[in-house]
Amino acid sequence: MRRVMSYTVAVVGATGAVGREMLRVLEERDFPIKELRLLASPRSAGLELPFRGGAVAVTALTAESFVGVDYALFSAGASVSREFGPIAAAAGAVVIDNSSAWRMDPEVPLVVPEVNLAAAQVRPKGIIANPNCSTIQMVVALKPLHDAAKLVHITVATYQATSGKGQAAVVELREQARAVLAGEAPKANIFPKTMAFNVISDWKTGADDYSEEEWKMVHETRKILGDATISVSPTTVRVPVENGHSEAIWARFERPMLPEEAKDLLEKAPGVILDRSAYVPGGGPDPRMATGRDEVFVGRVRADVGTPGGLCLFVVADNLRKGAATNAVQIALGLAGLPY
Amino acid sequence: MRRVMSYTVAVVGATGAVGREMLRVLEERDFPIKELRLLASPRSAGLELPFRGGAVAVTALTAESFVGVDYALFSAGASVSREFGPIAAAAGAVVIDNSSAWRMDPEVPLVVPEVNLAAAQVRPKGIIANPNCSTIQMVVALKPLHDAAKLVHITVATYQATSGKGQAAVVELREQARAVLAGEAPKANIFPKTMAFNVISDWKTGADDYSEEEWKMVHETRKILGDATISVSPTTVRVPVENGHSEAIWARFERPMLPEEAKDLLEKAPGVILDRSAYVPGGGPDPRMATGRDEVFVGRVRADVGTPGGLCLFVVADNLRKGAATNAVQIALGLAGLPY
Numbered sequence: 001m002r003r004v005m006s007y008t009v010a011v012v013g014a015t016g017a018v019g020r021e022m023l024r025v026l027e028e029r030d031f032p033i034k035e036l037r038l039l040a041s042p043r044s045a046g047l048e049l050p051f052r053g054g055a056v057a058v059t060a061l062t063a064e065s066f067v068g069v070d071y072a073l074f075s076a077g078a079s080v081s082r083e084f085g086p087i088a089a090a091a092g093a094v095v096i097d098n099s100s101a102w103r104m105d106p107e108v109p110l111v112v113p114e115v116n117l118a119a120a121q122v123r124p125k126g127i128i129a130n131p132n133c134s135t136i137q138m139v140v141a142l143k144p145l146h147d148a149a150k151l152v153h154i155t156v157a158t159y160q161a162t163s164g165k166g167q168a169a170v171v172e173l174r175e176q177a178r179a180v181l182a183g184e185a186p187k188a189n190i191f192p193k194t195m196a197f198n199v200i201s202d203w204k205t206g207a208d209d210y211s212e213e214e215w216k217m218v219h220e221t222r223k224i225l226g227d228a229t230i231s232v233s234p235t236t237v238r239v240p241v242e243n244g245h246s247e248a249i250w251a252r253f254e255r256p257m258l259p260e261e262a263k264d265l266l267e268k269a270p271g272v273i274l275d276r277s278a279y280v281p282g283g284g285p286d287p288r289m290a291t292g293r294d295e296v297f298v299g300r301v302r303a304d305v306g307t308p309g310g311l312c313l314f315v316v317a318d319n320l321r322k323g324a325a326t327n328a329v330q331i332a333l334g335l336a337g338l339p340y
Numbered sequence: 341m342r343r344v345m346s347y348t349v350a351v352v353g354a355t356g357a358v359g360r361e362m363l364r365v366l367e368e369r370d371f372p373i374k375e376l377r378l379l380a381s382p383r384s385a386g387l388e389l390p391f392r393g394g395a396v397a398v399t400a401l402t403a404e405s406f407v408g409v410d411y412a413l414f415s416a417g418a419s420v421s422r423e424f425g426p427i428a429a430a431a432g433a434v435v436i437d438n439s440s441a442w443r444m445d446p447e448v449p450l451v452v453p454e455v456n457l458a459a460a461q462v463r464p465k466g467i468i469a470n471p472n473c474s475t476i477q478m479v480v481a482l483k484p485l486h487d488a489a490k491l492v493h494i495t496v497a498t499y500q501a502t503s504g505k506g507q508a509a510v511v512e513l514r515e516q517a518r519a520v521l522a523g524e525a526p527k528a529n530i531f532p533k534t535m536a537f538n539v540i541s542d543w544k545t546g547a548d549d550y551s552e553e554e555w556k557m558v559h560e561t562r563k564i565l566g567d568a569t570i571s572v573s574p575t576t577v578r579v580p581v582e583n584g585h586s587e588a589i590w591a592r593f594e595r596p597m598l599p600e601e602a603k604d605l606l607e608k609a610p611g612v613i614l615d616r617s618a619y620v621p622g623g624g625p626d627p628r629m630a631t632g633r634d635e636v637f638v639g640r641v642r643a644d645v646g647t648p649g650g651l652c653l654f655v656v657a658d659n660l661r662k663g664a665a666t667n668a669v670q671i672a673l674g675l676a677g678l679p680y
Contacts, residue, residue: 192622282532
């Protein structure tokens with residue numbers, strides 16, 4: 001492979017669950033890096049993280065961290081992105097931000113490479129936003145169907161993993177599970193109540209009795225697909241899974257979408273792995289098998305028995321990878337003109 | 341309390357998860373029993389089960405088991421119900437069957453006391469069917485809204501517990517969880533694959549790529565509500581929860597149903613406990629808090645942001661109790677003219 005360019009890449013929030021995943025994806029995708037800067041809070045400075053057989057030291061994030069940086073991948077929370085995103089962009093870096101800070105800014109493109117990579121070329125603020133994990137996997141699955149028949153309405157129930165809340169949440173899930181199995185009272189610090197062997201909703205409250213997570217699915221879907229007329233009915237739910245989000249989706253289009261047409265479209269769709277067996281007990285995609293994978297797994301594609309012409313599907317993806325780290329790295333690859 | 345009558349009650353499948361729960365509910369509800377017959381397979385004969393401070397011996401189920409029985413509560417699987425249901429009915433017992441054997445028989449009423457107790461009075465075969473657990477909790481929540489505005493369409497995604505698959509499934513979930521926490525490979529015998537920390541669909545395949553569980557939610561809902569025009573779009577999913585089913589429901593009516601009206605109706609509805617706080621992080625009903633309770637818990641009542649006039653709710657209940665044992669005992673109580 002002939003390489004014309006090599007880049008200086010900064011990862012902000014390198015020690016977090018998504019940051020570490022970004023390093024793995026940069027390595028796996030053989031991203032052409034001449035310098036890698038791992039940035040985090042001062043308390044993580046000095047830590048070394050493995051990369052390409054060696055180790056790279058973490059340095060404290062400052063306003064000077066971005067001089068000479070080509071791509072700055074942010075995953076350190078919305079307030080860090082709000083403060084340092086514009087600084088990195090002013091220093092000339094292309095900022096790819098995994099937080100919610102910039103997603104709905106009309107001057108910031110919201111990008112899923114398989115869906116709207118071209119949007120990343122127009123970035124008045126020098127910032128590109130990575131969508132919310134639940135939205136990414138949904139739009140990857142729905143985009144080929146939308147192109148064929150135009151989406152009108154989406155109903156979606158999520159089965160979201162604890163890793164979306166950070167590594168500490170996964171640890172707490174495991175500790176709670178251990179306590180329940182031992183007949184002890186589980187302790188809840190990260191979660192508002194017991195998550196182990198339970199089903200809860202733990203996002204911040206948004207407008208109209210919806211969670212912020214639900215509103216993200218409404219607004220981000222419209223922005224990524226570039227169609228404000230699409231209506232979305234979301235219910236987001238956390239389940240006691242370590243990693244990997246699942247979604248039960250019902251979609252309605254301007255014309256009937258038959259399962260066979262949908263399967264043919266999904267089979268050819270970029271980033272999608274289709275399970276054609278619409279229902280086999282225990283078969284189909286599940287979050288354990290999707291973990292560590294970059295693709296969006298789609299199964300249970302069938303006619304909506306309650307809505308003539310409507311379609312149902314079950315969509316699973318690794319929320320830390322395609323839902324965050326992989327998508328961010330793919331944006332950088334795409335902008336660099338490399339296969340993603 | 342003045343008691344006019346006292347009854348001979350048989351519990352078929354007394355040693356199973358639902359059978360044991362039936363004994364607890366009969367005891368808690370102070371059901372007027374003059375004789376309790378615990379029936380099971382020959383290998384369980386001789387076992388003693390606790391009841392009202394004493395113990396009752398299990399005897400082997402035979403064609404002669406039902407002589408003199410007033411109420412025969414069946415929960416031993418569809419084949420036992422198909423064989424012994426008519427025998428018990430011929431012996432004069434009112435059969436209340438928890439299996440799927442008779443549910444869709446036009447000569448067998450399908451009854452949820454809060455919804456259609458009157459239907460239990462017309463039973464040409466002497467058999468009354470207890471609906472599927474997922475259907476029961478859904479119709480209890482939707483009935484008061486249906487009465488007010490007439491249901492047109494229901495979309496439902498389930499988060500179903502492992503106890504619905506029997507006690508052995510709960511044990512396997514716990515063993516698998518232990519293995520995962522210990523870094524060992526979990527073994528799957530009852531489940532088609534690892535259920536711990538995972539999300540799967542493990543019901544039998546039905547028609548048109550739907551699971552049998554999904555078809556039950558379609559057909560049983562129409563039969564119980566007595567309205568074949570209601571369309572239902574179900575996706576049933578098993579989650580790693582020991583007990584207690586959750587359901588994300590979207591409902592559309594002949595006229596707009598506003599959340600405030602729905603909450604007022606649900607607050608007065610029999611068998612419903614309403615959480616008026618539509619969204620509080622981690623608040624609202626969950627399967628751990630619903631376990632051991634007989635009511636159907638309804639929360640997250642809010643306008644469907646994607647469907648004008650539509651309503652969303654989140655419905656949780658103990659699938660072994662209201663979803664099975666409690667509902668069966670309530671039918672007997674109702675027929676005996678007692679409060680249920």
